[in-house]
Amino acid sequence: MSTGNRLEAFGEIDRGTRLVGATSGLALLGVLVAFLVAAQYAVYPLAAFVAVVAYGWYAYQENTAAVLMFFTTVSTIVILGLITVYLFVRSVPAFETMGLDILLKTNQPLWERASNTYSLTPMIWGTILTTIIAMAIAAPLGVAGALFISEIAPRWAREIIKPAVEMLAGIPSIVYGFLGWVVVTEYFYRELQLSNFSSLMVAGIMIGVMALPTVVSVAEDAIASVPGAMKDGSLALGASDWQTIKSVTFPAAFSGISAAVILGVGRAVGETMAATVILGHQQAFPDPLYDVWEGTETLTSLIASQYGIATGTQLSALFAAGVVLFITVLALSIGSQVVEARMRRRLGGEQ
Structure with a gap:
């Protein structure tokens, strides 16, 4: 019907x-x-x-x-x-008390209950750095893994690897955070002689590993949905398997791959427990700003570490952090829809 x-x-x-x-x-x-x-x-x-x-x-x-x-x-x-x-x-x-300073203030004090001063700028910067590190791991490895599973791996390997990757997504984030703290942090602290036992680098690495199954699974589904006739036509014209993957399969599945990466970004931005366990909860900028070996805060770890003791304006500032996260995820969702619509028009021959 x-x-x-x-x-x-x-x-x-x-x-x-x-x-x-x-x-x-x-x-x-x-x-x-x-x-x-x-x-x-x-x-x-x-x-x-x-x-x-x-x-x-x-x-x-x-x-x-x-x-x-x-x-x-x-x-x-x-x-x-x-x-x-x-x-x-x-x-x-919080916005009434701080105004735009809650998003823009960079001078001390940045987060002080005594003076009723709350700025989310260090936490926003920490979230950006951890997300960049996480996606530098999850995006290329996730897309490469999805291409391997869908286009290169033999059937027996695909039937083992795909469920194994999806099982990684079911591991609780607190487990990743604990492993990051006990194993990865200890390794970097010992081998690199760091002065700080917590760092944005470790948090980004673990969050990237956590986002990896999401990117692989969604991207693989997008690649597998490319019509077989398109691939067969490319091979019939004399293209090699790699040329077909590079010039036909990947462009045709690009909207789904983009959605997978954006979902991974959303996972990285919104991850709470791993960042809470690994980071040192310092409401300050790393010095210098690009020093990813410093331990600061992300927006999610700030909320998780302070909601139990926060009252008044401080509690409202935590809700403001939630607003920033909400708007960020909303923007990512809209961006994924725009990319998908553009690729649909492009593949459909529309202008």
Whole structure:
């Protein structure tokens, strides 16, 4: 059945199904209102919702399933909107106190509770440095690994390597952080005679390793989705396997590969526990700025290390850090969509 026919059929829902949809929708709205106003009473509209859905599932299963999927989508949008609004509202006091200095202040003091001074600039710089280091590891190795798994490795090796890579994504980040602290940090400290036991370099390396499975998995799926006819046509014209990979497969899958790298960047920007374990939690710039062997903070490690003791403007400043992270991830998401749209137009022959 085409999309138009499905929509037409959905529009011809009988009165009983419409009643179930309206009643369950009102019950869900009641759950939301009760949760915001008097949480102890939210169980009653929730019970009503469950009862209505149970009846609808018994009497009008197909249409009730469609209504539930619609409510699930709406709930996702509403929850995201509420989180966004709450995040911005709680960050307002910090912006009122510091103004743009919360994002631009570079002179001391940078983060001092006594003087009620809070600047996120060192943490933003620390996040940028760790992300650059992480993606210098995850992007090239991830894309190369995806090309090997999809285009070069024999079938038996692919069936072993692909699940193994995906299993790496399931390792808790605290484990990566602990290994980075105990093994990698100790190695660099001993071999390079560092004066600081924590460094942005170690955090970036471990976060890059953590982001690697995401890049490999998503990029491999994009490469595998390239139509076989395109590759066969290139080989039939006399191109070698490497020429086909370089000139046909990679350009055709570029939008998916770009999305994989951007997802890896998002993973690196938002990583919390590994950075929290490895870094030394100093709210100051490295000296000099490019010294990645210094230990400072990232935005995520700042939130993780201080949320339990923060109050007043300090707590609001942590919410401001969350706003910066939110906007960064949103920009990355929009950028990935733009890249994907441009590559779709390019591959489709559109201008």
